Amino acid sequence: MLASRILPPPVRPSPPTPPIATFFSIPRRYVKLNTKVGASQSNMENAKQTRSLQKTSRANDALSSSTSSPVGTKEEQLNSFTPCPRITRKRAASIEEEMNGREPQGNSPVDSRAVQGASSTGSGELSRHVCLCHPELKIPRPRNAFILYRQHHQHAIVARNPGLANPEISKIIGEQWKAESEAQKKIWRDLAVARHQEQYPDYRYQPRRFGRTSSTTLNPAGQHTTIDKFWCPKCGGRSIKTPTSPYLSSTASTPTLPPPNISENHTPTTKYLPMMNSLSLESPAHHRRIPSLSSLNHIQTVTASQDQAIYSPPTPDGKRRRYNHAPTSNSHRDGEYYGHIRRDSLPPIALFRQSTPNSATMPPPRTARRASVGLNVLVPNTDDQSRSVEAMVMSVPFPVKIKVLGRITPPLKDPGPTSPAIQVRGAIIAIEGEDTIAVYELSEWLKDFLAKDKEYSPRLGEPPKGPEDKGEVTFEDYLGLIKEWHGKSKDMVKYITTPISESDDEGQKQKNKSENHIKPVVILPTYQLRASDVYTSCIPIQDAYSPTDHWQWIATLWRGTVGPDLTIYIHSYDPKDGLGTAKLVDLNEEVRCMTVRKEKGSKFDAGALRRVGFEVSEWIQGIGEKSA
DNA sequence: AAGAATGAAAT
DNA sequence: ATTTCATTCTT
Numbered sequence: 001m002l003a004s005r006i007l008p009p010p011v012r013p014s015p016p017t018p019p020i021a022t023f024f025s026i027p028r029r030y031v032k033l034n035t036k037v038g039a040s041q042s043n044m045e046n047a048k049q050t051r052s053l054q055k056t057s058r059a060n061d062a063l064s065s066s067t068s069s070p071v072g073t074k075e076e077q078l079n080s081f082t083p084c085p086r087i088t089r090k091r092a093a094s095i096e097e098e099m100n101g102r103e104p105q106g107n108s109p110v111d112s113r114a115v116q117g118a119s120s121t122g123s124g125e126l127s128r129h130v131c132l133c134h135p136e137l138k139i140p141r142p143r144n145a146f147i148l149y150r151q152h153h154q155h156a157i158v159a160r161n162p163g164l165a166n167p168e169i170s171k172i173i174g175e176q177w178k179a180e181s182e183a184q185k186k187i188w189r190d191l192a193v194a195r196h197q198e199q200y201p202d203y204r205y206q207p208r209r210f211g212r213t214s215s216t217t218l219n220p221a222g223q224h225t226t227i228d229k230f231w232c233p234k235c236g237g238r239s240i241k242t243p244t245s246p247y248l249s250s251t252a253s254t255p256t257l258p259p260p261n262i263s264e265n266h267t268p269t270t271k272y273l274p275m276m277n278s279l280s281l282e283s284p285a286h287h288r289r290i291p292s293l294s295s296l297n298h299i300q301t302v303t304a305s306q307d308q309a310i311y312s313p314p315t316p317d318g319k320r321r322r323y324n325h326a327p328t329s330n331s332h333r334d335g336e337y338y339g340h341i342r343r344d345s346l347p348p349i350a351l352f353r354q355s356t357p358n359s360a361t362m363p364p365p366r367t368a369r370r371a372s373v374g375l376n377v378l379v380p381n382t383d384d385q386s387r388s389v390e391a392m393v394m395s396v397p398f399p400v401k402i403k404v405l406g407r408i409t410p411p412l413k414d415p416g417p418t419s420p421a422i423q424v425r426g427a428i429i430a431i432e433g434e435d436t437i438a439v440y441e442l443s444e445w446l447k448d449f450l451a452k453d454k455e456y457s458p459r460l461g462e463p464p465k466g467p468e469d470k471g472e473v474t475f476e477d478y479l480g481l482i483k484e485w486h487g488k489s490k491d492m493v494k495y496i497t498t499p500i501s502e503s504d505d506e507g508q509k510q511k512n513k514s515e516n517h518i519k520p521v522v523i524l525p526t527y528q529l530r531a532s533d534v535y536t537s538c539i540p541i542q543d544a545y546s547p548t549d550h551w552q553w554i555a556t557l558w559r560g561t562v563g564p565d566l567t568i569y570i571h572s573y574d575p576k577d578g579l580g581t582a583k584l585v586d587l588n589e590e591v592r593c594m595t596v597r598k599e600k601g602s603k604f605d606a607g608a609l610r611r612v613g614f615e616v617s618e619w620i621q622g623i624g625e626k627s628a
Numbered sequence: 629a630a631g632a633a634t635g636a637a638a639t
Numbered sequence: 640a641t642t643t644c645a646t647t648c649t650t
Contacts, residue, residue, distance in 0.1 A: 141643085144634065145636095148645095167648095189635090207638060207639085632647100638643085
């Protein structure tokens with residue numbers, strides 16, 4: 001055991017793991033051992049014994065039931081969920097958390113280091129010592145199948161049994177889990193590993209064991225030990241003592257430390273859309289801090305930086321929240337061990353940085369487009385215009401367009417505190433992509449998938465119609481379509497905010513009150529994106545608008561209609577081009593876009609589909625909780 | 629902070 | 640075989 005402590009952790013098929021990794025927790029463990037463990041030790045022992053007894057019997061159960069019974073589909077006994085006094089809100093966190101990991105992509109070293117996480121921030125004196133190497137968030141261990149399952153069903157159960165204590169809920173879900181078919185369980189298991197692995201390829205589980213084992217303190221050098229409190233386990237160096245005044249310290253001395261959260265105030269959205277601020281529109285209303293859409297031509301410039309933004313990690317936040325509510329006060333001080341410390345450290349703000357820099361270097365926005373006739377050299381007024389327009393428009397990365405659309409037509413927002421609360425908040429999911437067949441295929445699949453869940457009542461919507469004939473299409477035609485959709489938009493909103501009622505108006509009133517929180521979901525096989533693209537190409541540009549301006553103008557007309565809560569974009573790729581490092585399924589919370597990649601000509605990857613289904617349902621669950 | 633469920637992964 | 644810790648949230 002000692003030996004294994006001293007040696008670097010067994011290196012997985014993965015890249016460099018810092019040799020000192022194993023020791024990170026030692027100093028803190030020391031702290032904790034002294035302060036608490038000793039005291040509670042015996043209690044713990046008891047508890048453990050109890051549990052291990054239970055465990056064995058449980059194990060037997062499992063053995064007898066799950067191994068022996070092949071099990072038929074038990075969908076019925078899943079009984080009728082329904083009611084839901086209040087919507088669980090934690091779910092959002094889990095999604096965010098998922099997103100957090102998505103990032104430096106392939107930077108394995110980061111990941112492995114992160115496993116150990118934790119800065120040297122701590123109690124009292126110790127807290128003044130900061131090591132230059134940085135923080136890193138703690139990577140949570142993978143949720144196992146059951147935990148995922150529990151998480152997923154929790155709110156349905158809470159709904160059924162209002163006010164039930166959590167442990168009870170655990171029991172219930174435990175039962176349900178046992179009843180689940182082996183196949184179903186496997187799906188959850190797969191999901192459990194897949195997700196975590198994707199996010200933290202180099203994760204290695206390193207539980208701290210209090211059992212006594214290593215209170216023998218050896219420091220990394222293998223030398224003996226009184227623990228040096230100021231020794232930074234991560235970089236192996238001594239942490240530096242920070243000046244008393246925070247001001248003095250910041251500038252010069254701590255290059256690797258994130259600056260105090262300057263960015264904390266900005267919402268990511270604000271930051272990621274620097275050039276979307278209107279310098280151009282004079283309408284007084286715009287003086288409000290409403291971030292308006294920019295001049296159209298910016299879309300091109302946006303592209304570059306947006307791209308970064310889009311593929312860069314979203315706000316590191318996630319479940320820290322969960323721990324943050326813990327009091328920062330004294331009570332915390334002495335009990336500090338790494339479990340807490342690690343979360344107290346701020347997420348590396350550096351992650352945000354890349355989103356801003358070029359805003360400064362951006363060309364000034366063109367103002368008063370209408371007037372700037374001469375400026376637009378981009379528009380060839382030739383015959384093949386529409387082709388080049390199409391090419392141009394299609395060359396804009398879809399995430400950019402989706403994001404822009406997201407600004408024009410945000411999802412239905414929750415009613416303000418003053419307005420009456422809505423009874424239910426479903427979701428609108430747009431499925432976009434150039435491969436229409438695939439779009440429909442996925443739409444159907446998703447509908448079926450959600451329908452199985454009983455928590456959802458999915459409907460396929462009819463997408464905006466394309467131009468009738470191949471001939472020229474006029475603005476009028478388009479305006480007609482838009483008008484139609486203003487109507488449909490209202491219908492959709494109504495649909496997703498109206499509790500589903502299958503039983504006729506019988507005991508309806510009673511039912512509606514406590515139960516029936518099935519979420520209505522509208523799935524649109526193509527929506528605003530496709531429509532905007534199509535119409536951009538077939539409505540000729542008669543004026544000085546550039547193709548991208550043209551696109552945005554077209555897109556802007558959707559304003560006033562409801563935007564999708566989530567867009568699923570099907571990215572069909574050529575098998576011979578391969579995928580590169582791209583993931584099959586990739587959720588970008590920031591733009592509310594989930595990308596699903598699919599090889600042209602073949603079917604969707606089964607795992608990818610499951611993943612989509614799962615993520616979508618989590619997304620929908622989290623909708624209530626999202627801040628605008 | 630304990631606790632209720634289950635399970636994966638490290639000792 | 641045993642221990643930790645993933646999730647959730649009330650007592």
